[in-house]
Amino acid sequence: xxxxxxxxxxxxxxxxxxxxxxxxxxxxxxxxxxxxxxxxxxxxxxxxxxxxxxxxxxxxxxxxxxxxxxxxxxxxxxxxxxxxxxxxxxxxxxxxxxxxxxxxxxxxxxxxxxxxxxxxxxxxxxxxxxxxxxxxxxxxxxxxxxxxxxxxxxxxxxxxxxxxxxxxxxxxxxxxxxxxxxxxxxxxxxxxxxxxxxxxxxxxxxxxxxxxxxxxxxxxxxxxxxxxxxxxxxxxxxxxxxxxxxxxxxxxxxxxxxxxxxxxxxxxxxxxxxxxxxxxxxxxxxxxxxxxxxxxxxxxxxxxxxxxxxxxxxxxxxxxxxxxxxxxxxxxxxxxxxxxxxxxxxxxxxxxxxxxxxxxxxxxxxxxxxxxxxxxxxxxxxxxxxxxxxxxxxxxxxxxxxxxxxxxxxxxxxxxxxxxxxxxxxxxxxxxxxxxxxxxxxxxxxxxxxxxx
Numbered sequence: 001x002x003x004x005x006x007x008x009x010x011x012x013x014x015x016x017x018x019x020x021x022x023x024x025x026x027x028x029x030x031x032x033x034x035x036x037x038x039x040x041x042x043x044x045x046x047x048x049x050x051x052x053x054x055x056x057x058x059x060x061x062x063x064x065x066x067x068x069x070x071x072x073x074x075x076x077x078x079x080x081x082x083x084x085x086x087x088x089x090x091x092x093x094x095x096x097x098x099x100x101x102x103x104x105x106x107x108x109x110x111x112x113x114x115x116x117x118x119x120x121x122x123x124x125x126x127x128x129x130x131x132x133x134x135x136x137x138x139x140x141x142x143x144x145x146x147x148x149x150x151x152x153x154x155x156x157x158x159x160x161x162x163x164x165x166x167x168x169x170x171x172x173x174x175x176x177x178x179x180x181x182x183x184x185x186x187x188x189x190x191x192x193x194x195x196x197x198x199x200x201x202x203x204x205x206x207x208x209x210x211x212x213x214x215x216x217x218x219x220x221x222x223x224x225x226x227x228x229x230x231x232x233x234x235x236x237x238x239x240x241x242x243x244x245x246x247x248x249x250x251x252x253x254x255x256x257x258x259x260x261x262x263x264x265x266x267x268x269x270x271x272x273x274x275x276x277x278x279x280x281x282x283x284x285x286x287x288x289x290x291x292x293x294x295x296x297x298x299x300x301x302x303x304x305x306x307x308x309x310x311x312x313x314x315x316x317x318x319x320x321x322x323x324x325x326x327x328x329x330x331x332x333x334x335x336x337x338x339x340x341x342x343x344x345x346x347x348x349x350x351x352x353x354x355x356x357x358x359x360x361x362x363x364x365x366x367x368x369x370x371x372x373x374x375x376x377x378x379x380x381x382x383x384x385x386x387x388x389x390x391x392x393x394x395x396x397x398x399x400x401x402x403x404x405x406x407x408x409x410x411x412x413x414x415x416x417x418x419x420x421x422x423x424x425x426x427x428x429x430x431x432x433x434x435x436x437x438x439x440x441x442x443x444x445x446x447x448x449x450x451x452x453x
Contacts, residue, residue, distance in 0.1 A: 004173045005079065006105040006115055007232075009098060010122040011239055012134075013162035013247030016095040016142050018053060018087035050096065050240040054085040054144050058129060063101075065118070066126035077104050077114055083129070085142045086240050092297035094244035097138040097159075098236070099127070108169075108178040108186075115167065116186055119221065125159055135159045162247040164239050164324070168232050169225040177214055177225050187221045202319040206312030207231075217319045227312075234313040242320050245301040249326065252294050253333055259286045260340070277351050284344050291337040298330045386420035 058081040064072030079102040088094045099122065105115055121127060129137040135158050167186060169178070178186075180201075187201065207215025213226040224235060260283070267279040321327055 002107045002110075002173060002175045003104050004107070004169065004171060004175065006103045006108075007166075007168040007170075008101045008103060008115070008118050008122060009166040009168065009236060009239075010101075011164050011166070011243045012097045012099070012125065012138065013160040013243050014095045014097055014138060014142055015160065016139070017093040018095050019093065049237050050086040050088050050244065052084060053087050053095075054141055056083045056141055058082055062130050064128035064131070065121050066124075072128050075103075075114075075118070078102070079104050083138065083141060085138070085144075086244075088241060088244040088248070088297075088301075091293065092244060092248045092301070094248045094297075095142050096240050096244045096247070097142065098240065099134070107175050108182050109176060112178070112182050112186060116189065119165060119167065119186060120189060123163070123165060123220065125163075133157075160247055160250065162243055162250060163220075164243050164320075165221045166236065166239060167221065167223045168227075168235075170227070170229070170232070172226065177212070178223075183214075183216055183223050187216065187218045187223060202323050204312070204315035204319045206315035209312070215316065217316065217323055219323045219325075222316075222320065231312055235316055238313060238317045238320065241301060242317075242324055242326065245298055246324055246326055249294070249298045249330060249333070252290050252298065253329075256287065256290050256333070256336070259283060259290075273350075273354060275347055275351060277348070277355075280344055280347055280351075287337060287340055287344070291334075291341075294330060294333060294337070298326070299334070301326075386424045 060076070060078045060081065061074060063074065063078065063081055065075055067073050081099070081101045084098045084100065086096045086098065088096065101118065101122070103114065103118060108115060125134045127134040132140075138159065184201065201216040201218060204215050204217060207213060207224060207227065210226075214224070215227070216223045222235070222239070224232065227235075263279075263283045267283070269275040269279070
């Protein structure tokens, strides 16, 4: 039976983010010497594409694949395998793992069971390395380089659900390429007859330019045959970017949901008119940070295809992001942030209105207090001023004040009592004058401007 090499690449998101930088890192690839290739793409964009932070060559004897009875066995058709850890460029910094397995496969048109089984096991992550589960082994390898930081979900027993698998066939060794039914069987893991509405594949124009090349994309698995190493490496990096972007999006969405839920449980007032500005401060700050992260870590990642100088990769990138619905989901969450921002602004408007009313009420209370104080002071002046004058007058030693005359002799002391009365009348007269002047000003201001008519 004719055989050829089939490369199965399983790309898994992780719960980690990398705190290092891409400037000194290596851009990896599907072949072992990819990082030494001096092509222009790697020179120009090494700090803008996923970069390699750790790798491990895996012997066939160290790989165990799950069997139906729950045990793990070695697959002798495996030629080589390695596990590579990548990080997305700043600001996403998402860590992604790639399990690359080369298999000596029979002609897929004749027997696709081996490739189908490996795809199924890798898709479910039912693989062990040195007796350790794949998730734990990836986590240990990702934690190796200095500067790798863990996220809040670090230590989880399972890998995130964001993952994608590539089936790559380079040299067919003279046999016919796999027919479309075989490709659908591998991608959808179902046997004919298919229901057409569930088996439509996205076929990037750039990967299907000649009869000898083929490319198909689905949300979970992509299939390429007859393409050069450059195309396969670029597809590999683009897929890593897509998986990492999808994982970062999921983390942003979960954190946004957690923050909103926390606000509703701990901070949101159950009675209208009780919400305080400080209750919204943390939520508004966290939502702003997450919205910024969504814009730069998810939405701008859609432009990666423009940085790869190849129409083949650009079309693959567009179709991959479309079938994985990354743009659609990002737009949905972006609209959520917009509506949430509008809700927060409405709350702040209500708070500002309430604060304005409270400030006006305080001003009126202060005005009333000032008026009461002025009235009290006026009343006190009305009483004290004449009494003080009279006591002062009758207490002086002068010839106008006779010891033989009583101070209640109004006829004798009429002028003193008239002056005391005038002193008592000064406060109310001043109050009447000021109020009258204010009334006149209000009247003048309320008159229509005849000169404008």
